[in-house]
Amino acid sequence: MRKVQFCAGHRLLGHEGKCANLHGHNYLVEFHVTGREVDELGRVVDFAVINKLFKGWIDDNWDHGFIVWDQDKNAIDALKQVEPNKIYQLPCNPTAENMARYLLTEISPSLIDNIEGYDLQMTKVVVWETENAYAEATLDAKPESLPEMTDQVRNAIYS
Numbered sequence: 001m002r003k004v005q006f007c008a009g010h011r012l013l014g015h016e017g018k019c020a021n022l023h024g025h026n027y028l029v030e031f032h033v034t035g036r037e038v039d040e041l042g043r044v045v046d047f048a049v050i051n052k053l054f055k056g057w058i059d060d061n062w063d064h065g066f067i068v069w070d071q072d073k074n075a076i077d078a079l080k081q082v083e084p085n086k087i088y089q090l091p092c093n094p095t096a097e098n099m100a101r102y103l104l105t106e107i108s109p110s111l112i113d114n115i116e117g118y119d120l121q122m123t124k125v126v127v128w129e130t131e132n133a134y135a136e137a138t139l140d141a142k143p144e145s146l147p148e149m150t151d152q153v154r155n156a157i158y159s
């Protein structure tokens, strides 16, 4: 398991309370990787390899940026007024649950395929939004176990 920390802003479109405002978090993401076998040094994979790929992706795309739902035209238009800006448009509301599932199902498979010589799988991604609140996505989770996900995301992933 590899931890990656980053800072980002977001808001939850349609939230009934303060999360509807633009605000930020110091996020912590756990990437849980499993392999069918260990290499000659007894490792599933070198941590540095995972770090380079996944911290690299987070740094490039999410760190010190704003993560917004691509339907949130109001926030996107406002953020684009600021120069420079770093906006990442998610196909779903940027809750910790949706961010974990997006990393697990949309981002991890292609990144992990870049690691040659290992048979690896990202089995779980955990997104900590605060020290006390996290959400996780696992490969074997059934749609029914993810009530927080928007129907849009669920349909995109399971259809």
Ligand SMILES: [Zn+2]
Pocket (backbone or CB within 6 Å): 010, 011, 019, 023, 024, 025, 129
């Ligand atoms: Zn928040």
